[in-house]
Amino acid sequence: MKKHNFNAGPCVLPKSAIESAIAAIKNFDETGIGILEISHRTPGWERIMAETEQLWKDLLNIPEGYKVLFLGGGASTQFCYVPFNLMNKKAAYLQTGVWAKKAAKEAKMFGDVEIVASSEDKNYSYIPKNYTIPTDADYFHITTNNTIYGTEIHTDIDSPVNLVADMSSDIMSRPVDVSKYAMIYGGAQKNVGPAGVTFVIIREDILGKVGRQIPTIIDYRTHIKESSMFNTPPVFPIFVMHETLKWVKELGGLEAMHKINKEKAELLYGEIDRNKMFVGTAAKEDRSLMNVCFVMAEGYQDKEADFMAFAKERGMVGIKGHRSVGGFRASIYNACPMESVQALVDCMKEFENNF
Known part of the structure; x- marks a missing residue:
C-alpha cells in the first residue's frame, strides 16, 4: 500500500x-x-x-x-x-x-x-x-x-x-x-x-x-x-x-511552487468545508497553505479515533493533530504531491459515506 x-x-x-x-x-x-x-x-x-x-x-x-x-x-x-x-x-x-x-x-x-x-x-x-x-x-x-x-x-x-x-x-x-x-x-x-x-x-x-x-x-x-x-x-x-x-x-521557481501549493490547499480545505463530519480550526482568512488543521464536527466528536484508524488503513501517515489542538493536521509542504492530498480527500469522502 x-x-x-x-x-x-x-x-x-x-x-x-x-x-x-x-x-x-x-x-x-x-x-x-x-x-x-x-x-x-x-x-x-x-x-x-x-x-x-x-x-x-x-x-x-x-x-x-x-x-x-x-x-x-x-x-x-x-x-x-x-x-x-x-x-x-x-x-x-x-x-x-x-x-x-x-x-x-x-x-x-x-x-x-x-x-x-x-x-x-x-x-x-x-x-x-x-x-x-x-x-x-x-x-x-x-x-x-x-x-x-x-x-x-x-x-x-x-x-x-x-x-x-x-x-x-x-x-x-x-x-x-x-x-x-x-x-x-x-x-x-x-x-x-x-x-x-x-x-x-x-x-x-x-x-x-x-x-x-x-x-x-x-x-x-x-x-x-x-x-x-x-x-x-x-x-x-x-x-x-x-x-x-x-x-x-x-x-519553475516560487511562482510555480505557490500555484501548486494553493491548489493543494484549496482541494483539502474545500473538502473540509463540504464534509459534514469535519470542521477547520483556523480562521478562514488566516488558513495556512502548509499545515491544514481540522477536527470532527459537532455531533461526530466520538468518531475521531474511528477516522484515525480508517485513514491509517488507507495509507495516511502523520495526520494526528498536535496535542494542544487535537483532531487532525495534514502538512502539505512543497514536496507533498497532489496525489497524496487527493488520497486524503477521497478517504474523508469515503468515511462520510459510511454515516
Whole structure:
C-alpha cells in the first residue's frame, strides 16, 4: 500500500533529492568518498556551498547587501542568536503560536520585550490584526507560519523597524519580498531539506550595533566572514538542501511552487468545508497553505479515533493533530504531491459515506 506522508516535520522530500543523496552517500562528486565522509574543505564541497547559496539568492531574488548562512542548532537556537546580535534595549514580538512565544521568552533575557499582539486568547486560531509596531524597538519579530495551529501570514509586512521573521515552515513555498526583512531564518526540515541545518538570510548593515560582547560562535559576522564554515558545517543536510532547491528551480521557481501549493490547499480545505463530519480550526482568512488543521464536527466528536484508524488503513501517515489542538493536521509542504492530498480527500469522502 502506498503511504501518504503528512508529518509536520521532517517533511516529504523530492524523490530526485533523495536519489541524489543516496548516490552521494556512496560516492560524492566522483571522489570515491561518500558525502558523509568528505572533508568540507575539498573543492567539490566548496562548490556545493557556493551553488546552494546562489540557489537561495536566485529563487528569492535576494537583494545586494544580504548574506545567506547555513548553521547548526535549529531555528530554536536562533531565538537566542537574534536578540544577542540585534537587541540593544527593546524588541517587539507578534505572538501567534508556541514557537513565537518561545522566541519572545528567550529575548526577554536580553532586554525589554513588547508583545504587540497575541492570538493566545483563542488558542492561536487566527493572526492578530490592527496592532501597532513600536518605533523605538530594535526589531520586530514574527513567525510567518504556525505549524501547530494552521495559521499563516500571507503577505510581507511593512515594518517601521527591522523586521525579523522565523519562516521555518513556509520558506520557499511562495515568493517573498526579502527587501522588507532585515533577517529571515528557519529550520530546513519543512520545505528545503532534512533536519540538521538552519538557514539565515540577513542584511549585513544591521550587525555590529549592540553594546554587549557576543561569543564568537553566536556572532553572525563570524559566519559571514567564514562563509558558513567557521566550524564544520552540517554537510549532508546542506547537500540535500542543494538538491531540493534545484528541484524547486526546475519546477519553475516560487511562482510555480505557490500555484501548486494553493491548489493543494484549496482541494483539502474545500473538502473540509463540504464534509459534514469535519470542521477547520483556523480562521478562514488566516488558513495556512502548509499545515491544514481540522477536527470532527459537532455531533461526530466520538468518531475521531474511528477516522484515525480508517485513514491509517488507507495509507495516511502523520495526520494526528498536535496535542494542544487535537483532531487532525495534514502538512502539505512543497514536496507533498497532489496525489497524496487527493488520497486524503477521497478517504474523508469515503468515511462520510459510511454515516
